[in-house]
């Protein structure tokens with residue numbers, strides 16, 4: 001199951017004034033110019049090119065904000081060394097704004113259609129419509145700014161052979177696409193040495209999610225690397241190239257990122273949007289929760 005963040009922004013005029021929710025927007029992460037693939041307005045931002053709040057499913061952000069999914073991805077598999085969180089979940093703040101307190105009460109009471117309408121209205125007003133159901137917490141902008149975003153961590157993931165080849169040929173050291181783990185009768189894990197021996201012999205079509213082998217002409221080096229450096233039968237390669245077996249070949253990798261690189265838009269776009277509110281960092285906070 002995936003995990004999502006549900007995040008609100010609150011500000012106040014001073015320490016003695018009440019908190020109020022505020023809608024903060026960043027550039028839409030799904031489109032470039034407000035239009036969708038079908039020529040209609042982008043489904044996500046409705047053509048405005050802006051999205052409300054922060055909604056990215058980035059587990060590294062969740063780990064830093066609240067120790068959620070820290071170094072663990074789907075089915076608890078190892079995705080790296082993880083992060084030092086800014087804080088364990090603190091629960092919702094005792095002085096939560098009255099508008100968000102109301103939103104919470106309403107979303108628990110309302111049923112089905114009324115609930116959906118309420119959710120959509122809150123999303124339009126505040127960039128978010130629900131608090132999620134676990135690990136509720138809050139952090140001030142001061143705490144977000146005080147985090148050492150230049151600190152590094154090791155990520156681990158399985159990179160498909162086709163993507164690994166693209167990455168190597170582009171001279172890149174880190175994958176853009178990877179998964180936490182892969183299992184199944186057709187999955188084969190090979191080292192980078194073996195992947196490099198297979199590289200000149202194969203051609204793939206499709207994108208990273210639907211990679212398909214279109215051609216394979218094994219060299220002696222490729223066959224020998226497979227035979228000597230994996231525990232899989234050589235027949236695997238032969239059957240794969242004949243289309244008799246659809247293998248999913250993965251290369252386990254480990255790479256280093258800064259915290260800033262790991263969380264992407266949270267650091268490059270969302271924190272700057274909070275700063276741009278122009279208030280004291282003690283008078284801006286995020287209040288959030290997660291689901292699943």
Ligand SMILES: [Zn+2]
Nearest residue numbers: 028031042045
């Ligand atoms: Zn958009």
